[in-house]
Amino acid sequence: MKHHTLRVSPQTVHWGYFSKAVAASLVLRSGDRATIETLTHHANDDHERMIAGDPGAESVFAWTREHKAVPRRGAGPATGPFKLGAGEGLGVHLLTGPVVVEDAEPGDVLEVRILDVRPRPSCNHCYAGRCFGSNAAASWGFHYRDLIEEPKPREVVTIFELDTSGEPFARAVYNYVWTPQTDPDGRVHANIDYPGVRVDPASVTKREGILRNVRVPARLHFGTMGLAPAESDFVSSIPPGHTGGNIDDWRIGKGATMYYPVAVPGAFFSVGDPHAAQGDSELGGTAIETSLTGDFEFILHKQADLGGTLLEGLDHPLLETPEFWSVYGFTYPNYLAALGPEAQTLIAARSSLDPAMRDAFRKLRRFLMTVHRLSEDEAIALLSVAADFGVTQVVDANWGVHGSIRRNLFNSA
Amino acid sequence: MKHHTLRVSPQTVHWGYFSKAVAASLVLRSGDRATIETLTHHANDDHERMIAGDPGAESVFAWTREHKAVPRRGAGPATGPFKLGAGEGLGVHLLTGPVVVEDAEPGDVLEVRILDVRPRPSCNHCYAGRCFGSNAAASWGFHYRDLIEEPKPREVVTIFELDTSGEPFARAVYNYVWTPQTDPDGRVHANIDYPGVRVDPASVTKREGILRNVRVPARLHFGTMGLAPAESDFVSSIPPGHTGGNIDDWRIGKGATMYYPVAVPGAFFSVGDPHAAQGDSELGGTAIETSLTGDFEFILHKQADLGGTLLEGLDHPLLETPEFWSVYGFTYPNYLAALGPEAQTLIAARSSLDPAMRDAFRKLRRFLMTVHRLSEDEAIALLSVAADFGVTQVVDANWGVHGSIRRNLFNSA
Numbered sequence: 069m070k071h072h073t074l075r076v077s078p079q080t081v082h083w084g085y086f087s088k089a090v091a092a093s094l095v096l097r098s099g100d101r102a103t104i105e106t107l108t109h110h111a112n113d114d115h116e117r118m119i120a121g122d123p124g125a126e127s128v129f130a131w132t133r134e135h136k137a138v139p140r141r142g143a144g145p146a147t148g149p150f151k152l153g154a155g156e157g158l159g160v161h162l163l164t165g166p167v168v169v170e171d172a173e174p175g176d177v178l179e180v181r182i183l184d185v186r187p188r189p190s191c192n193h194c195y196a197g198r199c200f201g202s203n204a205a206a207s208w209g210f211h212y213r214d215l216i217e218e219p220k221p222r223e224v225v226t227i228f229e230l231d232t233s234g235e236p237f238a239r240a241v242y243n244y245v246w247t248p249q250t251d252p253d254g255r256v257h258a259n260i261d262y263p264g265v266r267v268d269p270a271s272v273t274k275r276e277g278i279l280r281n282v283r284v285p286a287r288l289h290f291g292t293m294g295l296a297p298a299e300s301d302f303v304s305s306i307p308p309g310h311t312g313g314n315i316d317d318w319r320i321g322k323g324a325t326m327y328y329p330v331a332v333p334g335a336f337f338s339v340g341d342p343h344a345a346q347g348d349s350e351l352g353g354t355a356i357e358t359s360l361t362g363d364f365e366f367i368l369h370k371q372a373d374l375g376g377t378l379l380e381g382l383d384h385p386l387l388e389t390p391e392f393w394s395v396y397g398f399t400y401p402n403y404l405a406a407l408g409p410e411a412q413t414l415i416a417a418r419s420s421l422d423p424a425m426r427d428a429f430r431k432l433r434r435f436l437m438t439v440h441r442l443s444e445d446e447a448i449a450l451l452s453v454a455a456d457f458g459v460t461q462v463v464d465a466n467w468g469v470h471g472s473i474r475r476n477l478f479n480s481a
Numbered sequence: 482m483k484h485h486t487l488r489v490s491p492q493t494v495h496w497g498y499f500s501k502a503v504a505a506s507l508v509l510r511s512g513d514r515a516t517i518e519t520l521t522h523h524a525n526d527d528h529e530r531m532i533a534g535d536p537g538a539e540s541v542f543a544w545t546r547e548h549k550a551v552p553r554r555g556a557g558p559a560t561g562p563f564k565l566g567a568g569e570g571l572g573v574h575l576l577t578g579p580v581v582v583e584d585a586e587p588g589d590v591l592e593v594r595i596l597d598v599r600p601r602p603s604c605n606h607c608y609a610g611r612c613f614g615s616n617a618a619a620s621w622g623f624h625y626r627d628l629i630e631e632p633k634p635r636e637v638v639t640i641f642e643l644d645t646s647g648e649p650f651a652r653a654v655y656n657y658v659w660t661p662q663t664d665p666d667g668r669v670h671a672n673i674d675y676p677g678v679r680v681d682p683a684s685v686t687k688r689e690g691i692l693r694n695v696r697v698p699a700r701l702h703f704g705t706m707g708l709a710p711a712e713s714d715f716v717s718s719i720p721p722g723h724t725g726g727n728i729d730d731w732r733i734g735k736g737a738t739m740y741y742p743v744a745v746p747g748a749f750f751s752v753g754d755p756h757a758a759q760g761d762s763e764l765g766g767t768a769i770e771t772s773l774t775g776d777f778e779f780i781l782h783k784q785a786d787l788g789g790t791l792l793e794g795l796d797h798p799l800l801e802t803p804e805f806w807s808v809y810g811f812t813y814p815n816y817l818a819a820l821g822p823e824a825q826t827l828i829a830a831r832s833s834l835d836p837a838m839r840d841a842f843r844k845l846r847r848f849l850m851t852v853h854r855l856s857e858d859e860a861i862a863l864l865s866v867a868a869d870f871g872v873t874q875v876v877d878a879n880w881g882v883h884g885s886i887r888r889n890l891f892n893s894a
Contacts, residue, residue, distance in 0.1 A: 205861045210842060217857040226862040238866070243858055279859050281892050284867045345866045349884075351842060352865030421834035421882075425875060429623060429764060444630040445656055446692050448618045449639040452765035453651070453758045454697045457872040459882060462838060469834075469872060471762075477695050 072102040076124040076164055081107070081340075084142035084159030084263060086303045086313060088296040088332040092168040098368035102167065103361060105188070106290065106342045109162040110357035112266040113202035113225045118359065121191035125359065128162065129264055133252050141263050143302035143412060153255060157262040158412060159304035161292045161314065165338030167366070172335035175371035177379045178295060178328050180337065180364055185288040185322045187230055187344065188359035199230040201238065201344045201358030204246075206260045209353030210462045222246070223260050225267070226278070228356045230344050236286035238344050238356050240279035244272035284345050288360060289321035292341035294385065298331040299404035304412045305341075307466035310402040312385040316355070316461040317396070317470055318346045319389060327369075327379055327386040337366070350461040381438050384431055387470075394472040395435060396460065397428025403466050416465040428457055428471035440478060450477070485515040489537040489577055494520070494753075497555035497572030497676060499716045499726060501709035501745040505581035511781035515580065516774060518601070519703065519755045522575040523770035525679040526615035526638045531772065534604035538772065541575065542677055546665050554676050556715035556825060565675040566668060571825060572717035573676040574705045574727065578751030580779070585748035588784035590792045591708060591741050593750065593777055598701040598735045600643055600757065601772035612643040614651065614757045614771030617659075619673045622766035623875045635659070636673050638680070639691070641769045643757050649699035651757050651769050653692035657685035697758050701773060702734035704754030707798065711744040712817035717825045718754075720879035723815040725798040729768070729874040730809070730883055731759045732802060740782075740792055740799040750779070763874040794851050797844055800883075807885040808848060809873065810841025816879050829878040841870055841884040853891060863890070 072094055074080055080093040096102060107125055111118035119125040130137035140146045142155030150156060169178060187199040205211065205224045212221050223246035228238040248258045251265050294312020297303050308314045312328045320326060328335075339362070346355030374380050378388070384401060387394040399420050400406045407414045432455055436447040454477055460468035485507055487493055493506040509515060520538055524531035532538040543550035553559045555568030563569060582591060600612040618624065618637040625634050636659035641651040661671045664678050707725020710716050721727045725741045733739060741748075752775065759768030787793050791801070797814060800807040813819045813836070816828045845868055849860040867890055873881035 203862050203866055205858065205865065209861070209865070210838070211846075211861050211864075214839070214843070215857065216846075224858045224861070226858070228866075240859075240862070243862065245858075279855070279863065282863065282890050284863070284890060285887070347865060347867050348869035348871060349838070349842075350865055351868065351870070352861045354865065356866050421838060421872075425623070425762070425834060425872060426627070429762075430627070433624075433629075442692070444628065445618065445637045445639070445658075446653075448622070448624050448637070448765045449616050449653070449656065450692065450695065450697070451624075452618065452622070452760060452763055452767065453616055453641075453769050454760050455764065456761035457764070458761060459834075459838060459870040459872065474698070477697060479694050 070100045072096055072100060074102055074104045074164060076105045076107050077127050078137040081128055081138060081162055081164050083138045083140060083162050084155050084157065084305050086294065086296045086305060086338055087301055088298065088336050089301040090166060093165050095168045095170060096366060097170045098366060101363065101365045103363050104164050104339060105361045106164050106340045107162045107359045108201065108342055108357040109160055109263040110202040110204060110354065111359060112264055113204065114200065114227050115266050116192055117190055117195050117200040121193065131252050131264065143304040152262040153251065153253065159306055160263040161305040161341040163292060163305060163338040163340035166296060166336040168334040168336060169366055169368055172330045172368050173333055174331055176330040177369040177374060177382055178330055178335050178337065179325060179367040179369060181325045182322055183363040183365055185360055185362045187232060187288065188361055199232060199358065201228045201230060201356040203228060203352065203356050204260055204354045205352035206354060208463055210351050228344065230286060230358060238284040238286060242274045242276045243278050244274050247271045287318040287321060287345045289318045289343050290339050290341060290362065291316045291343050291355060293320060293326065293339040295328045295330060296332050296336035297404055303404065306464055307403055307415050308398060308464055308468060309404060309466060310384050314341060314464050315385060315396055315468065316346065316350050316464060317387065318343065319387060319394065323389060325388040327382060329383050349459045350463050353463045378439055381434065392472045392474045393435065394470045395428055395431035397424040397431060397469040397471065398466045399423050400466055401427050419465055419467045421459065421462065421467055421469055424467050424469040425457060428469040432471040432473060483513045485509055485513060487515055487517045487577060489518045489520050490540050491550040494541055494551060494575055494577050496551045496553065496575050497568050497718050499707065499709045499718060499751055500714055501711065501749050502714040503579060506578050508581045508583060509779060510583045511779060514776065514778045516776050517577050517752060518774045519577050519753045520575045520772045521614065521755055521770040522573055522676040523615040523617060523767065524772060525677055526617065527613065527640050528679050529605055530603055530608055530613040534606065544665050544677065556717040566664065566666065570675040572719055574718040574754040576705060576718060576751040576753035579709065579749040581747040581749060582779055582781055585743045585781050586746055587744055589743040590782040590787060590795055591743055591748050591750065592738060592780040592782060594738045595735055596776040596778055598773055598775045600645060600701065601774055612645060612771065614641045614643060614769040616641060616769050617673055617767045619766035621876055623764050643699060643771060651697040651699060655687045655689045656691050657687050660684045700731040700734060700758045702731045702756050703752050703775065704729045704756045704768060706733060706739065706752040708741045708743060709745050709749035710817055716817065719877055720816055720828050721811060721877055721881060722817060722879060723797050727754060727877050728798060728809055728881065729759065729763050729877060730800065731756065732800060732807065736802060738801040740795060742796050762872045763876050766876045791852055794847065805885045805887045806848065807883045808841055808844035810837040810844060810882040810884065811879045812836050813879055814840050832878055832880045834872065834880055834882055837880050837882040838870060841882045845884040845886060
């Protein structure tokens with residue numbers, strides 16, 4: 069067993085997509101562990117608090133007219149002319165990786181244990197040691213076309229501070245309405261439509277004293293984590309799917325284990341979109357987006373060994389915590405296969421919870437029938453009286469419903 | 482303060498509907514308490530275990546060619562000719578009540594505190610003191626047109642026993658596939674389409690040894706509880722709505738408080754559909770349907786006194802527990818008003834989680850803005866990072882999504 073360290077740098081992150089085609093940041097073997105840094109792609113919502121003085125963050129976010137450290141940000145075109153910028157923001161999340169797992173082949177399952185998760189403190193001497201995050205109530209939020217106060221519509225950024233002195237919690241610092249921001253290449257972003265654009269503090273009106281006396285208990289987790297799909301070389305990081313990705317379940321934190329079906333040789337694991345807290349649904353479009361570092365353990369389960377285990381027949385992501393197993397239903401279980409070559413843009417117009425609920429039902433039924441050897445009638449009864457279905461997210465194009473079953477239901481004589 | 486007792490009898494229950502037009506079973510004043518018995522309408526799935534020897538249950542379920550103790554079962558026609566029976570099964574739940582609250586007027590809010598909930602033990606000497614329930618994987622279940630094992634489709638009844646010796650849990654006893662059952666009036670019920678039809682044990686094949694080593698932790702609660710709507714004299718008990726009803730949230734148990742807007746003079750509160758356990762979604766169509774007795778306290782809040790309280794502007798059911806508040810979103814917030822005279826039949830074809838999610842979002846935003854005096858931007862941020870939305874049910878025609886916010890987020894300086 070080897071313990072690796074993967075720090076963030078322009079060479080160890082990729083921005084806005086999963087990919088089987090980019091160079092590995094790290095190669096490891098089953099059983100190895102790795103400490104992996106991740107950065108929130110919202111850090112430039114408050115550059116002073118979340119980037120300034122942090123060599124890793126500064127290196128990744130570096131962008132001047134002469135030099136853009138990570139040019140491509142999204143699965144869209146990498147060569148211009150651009151409307152928004154390279155990658156065209158078709159995908160937004162800063163992901164660390166890919167981590168290539170030796171001997172991983174399609175049909176295998178990769179187990180990823182999250183051993184620990186820690187916030188990344190500010191390196192700005194003004195805020196040294198303090199931790200911050202950003203929540204953007206954005207144009208892709210569920211609320212956006214359904215606002216009641218003026219001006220409508222509007223995007224709003226709320227900066228939170230994370231208090232880690234005891235049981236960690238977040239508290240709002242200030243918020244502002246998004247105003248058009250000009251990037252170093254001269255493009256004006258009237259909306260939050262391209263990741264990593266630095267907000268000019270002079271251009272926005274900060275409102276302090278907000279959410280007074282409100283404490284949000286922390287739920288440190290990785291919103292986006294998974295493997296590269298086979299269908300395309302560049303896959304937008306926004307819609308989650310059969311190899312995981314942007315699932316946005318706050319339960320994917322310390323102590324959780326995720327299982328992913330391997331779709332390409334080497335597995336190509338990436339992780340990012342770190343969150344300090346999120347509710348089920350991620351209603352406004354984002355969580356408290358906060359840079360985090362995790363300790364992970366990787367275990368490769370070869371296809372030939374899956375029979376009779378928890379992983380038999382698994383063709384979708386599965387969460388295991390000490391308390392329960394969860395499956396993830398999506399509007400389309402594999403939208404890339406279902407919607408064809410234009411899937412990555414078509415999916416946004418197809419969002420619905422109803423098919424996601426159907427998918428979660430089918431996956432959890434399969435789990436009970438395959439892994440727990442129940443008849444269909446036993447499985448349906450148990451689903452009805454003991455399984456809980458929740459709204460994972462309604463903001464990631466391929467909307468999600470998770471189905472959970474408690475582990476302590478079983479094997480209790 | 483007075484403590485009343487309301488036992489089940491043909492005179493104190495009504496079957497399959499809420500009504501502002503039926504005679505009160507009990508009249509009480511704000512501040513009074515009542516012990517109220519409720520019966521599961523599924524008790525005849527196993528008459529020996531859940532009805533035999535129980536004077537209250539026997540009196541309500543009594544049905545011979547000569548005598549049907551509670552003829553009307555549903556909001557449908559009460560005079561024949563019938564396809565299914567009086568009331569036509571448009572609504573299925575046995576409800577105890579109505580409880581009329583003195584001085585209650587439209588615009589007021591009725592607070593109902595659930596002080597205690599106890600299972601109703603079998604009175605059959607063979608099972609004396611033991612508690613049973615039934616789960617029906619029924620034609621209205623989410624799974625029904627999506628079965629994989631033969632014969633398809635099928636309805637399946639699973640009988641559970643509730644162990645109350647320690648922390649209560651349920652264990653399956655046996656199950657059977659529903660076979661056509663002939664009621665005392667000679668009508669054959671090929672499906673579970675009319676409540677209270679006694680299953681002939683000789684007509685079904687009992688399968689024992691099912692769900693071996695599976696324990697379902699109890700979640701004793703009332704699936705259906707609420708007030709009579711104003712729109713119609715007889716309102717099917719199946720779709721939940723603005724005055725509550727068949728919400729089917731397992732959190733509506735001991736220690737919970739529900740608030741309902743009063744729609745008719747006297748409020749006309751009814752309660753039933755008792756459940757021993759249910760998962761979020763009630764996937765197969767029912768929970769573990771088990772007769773329960775509850776202790777309730779009723780507090781009337783007059784419209785003039787609501788300003789500045791938790792109840793200001795409340796026009797939908799609200800749950801308060803020691804940990805959180807929950808609002809209930811439905812496909813239609815008030816389907817009776819939205820769908821017109823045929824609402825009670827039309828609603829079944831309109832079920833969708835997407836508008837229910839929208840409704841839950843709007844209700845929780847209103848709660849945060851009105852009760853907690855947040856700006857819309859504060860409310861949206863908080864909803865995204867700290868509120869949890871779950872699938873309440875996908876089987877009650879007017880599908881439900883609940884939105885919950887933890888109470889400990891607030892007023893923590």
